[in-house]
Amino acid sequence: MRSGGLKRLGLVSGLLAGALALSACSTVGGDQPQQAGQDGGQNASLATKLIMGTPNPPPLSEPVDTQIKRDCPPVDVLDGAAAFRAYATPGSADPFDIRYQASIADTARECSSLGVEAAIRVGVTGRVILGPKGSPGSFRLPLRIAVVDEKGVPVYSRMHPIDVTVPAGQTQADFPHIEDGVVVPIPANRFRGWKIMVGYDPSGATQTRASRAR
Template identity: 35%
Template sequence: MIDRFAGRVGRFILPAGLALALAGCGSSGSSSTGEPSSAQKLGNILMFQSTTPPQPNQLPTDDEVNFACPSVIIADGGAAIRAQSGPDSGSLRSQVSITTTARECTQANKDGGFTLKVGVEGRILIGPAGGAGSYGATLVTQVMRNNQVIARRSARVGGAIPSGQTGADFSHVESNIVVPGGSGEIEIIVGLNTGGAEPARRRRR
């Protein structure tokens, strides 16, 4: 798991040997078939706008000073949203959950400001009381400094599950989040909810 990304004006800097490494809870390396994992694919979308990276000799070199890109935090209670018709497990209609997170920072100026992309990949599952249809939740992305919100985005995520299937994957990327320079710790917080409310207390992912 890599907790640092490097960046500079106009492009993303990462050593070729680390080009596929990403931060994210539950992320892993290549699968047993040699194919990139879901975390790697999400990271490639963030960095290269494609699920596959360029050839190693086309990657930029790590020839500038790195800076720390803040880790993604999942809000308490925001990792999954469940829809149930009753209290028992057999009443579960659907669950929308976050499975992987990633981020990319591009340094904008010397005062510490940067632009940010935040990627989330998730899974929709149908429960015993569910059926084919469209399912979703609201994904809230916040950037905070010293417990003050400096950027906030919300988007509807999810998808349709056709008849005969029990689940589907989804992904979402928030781009061009501007983080101004300043003192204090930066936190990137994501969470799912049924509306557009702010995420609850945070926990490290």
């Protein structure tokens, strides 16, 4: 599910501004880099613009390896992992006890050939909204990015702690993240059935808190 407010968003001072709506969908529709090449970037998704490094990218030039870009695995948001909630009371599930909630709003990816391996850049944008027990401050989100093969076996998996600050006087903040360190072997089936999975990993949040405590 994509918010209509995404059409008005741009990158400003390294953060996103505008109206990204909370989403609990299992898929996000920003993963269409070919569209940017067709219309000069006018209708490209926010995450696509993010990984290209400019809010108004020029038309894509002919890539060195057009096939690897065509075969680049699609991005999917893991079921149940599109949102992350932090509560004031450990173990609570009371919606009135929520400190903040984070969502994934948009995704994009781009593949390039390294010979026998492929380098994958993954862009994710999202939003943090304060809950009834929340207050402005800095929050750490446990974002996981993984690549799975046609059998669902992880080929790459890494948890990325994303630090987001909600400024004083505000109740929400948008965030961008680019992961460009994903390198996987190019399989004989040219990524048929492969997927790039993104989502919030609550176990990563637990590990981060334990590490800070130590």
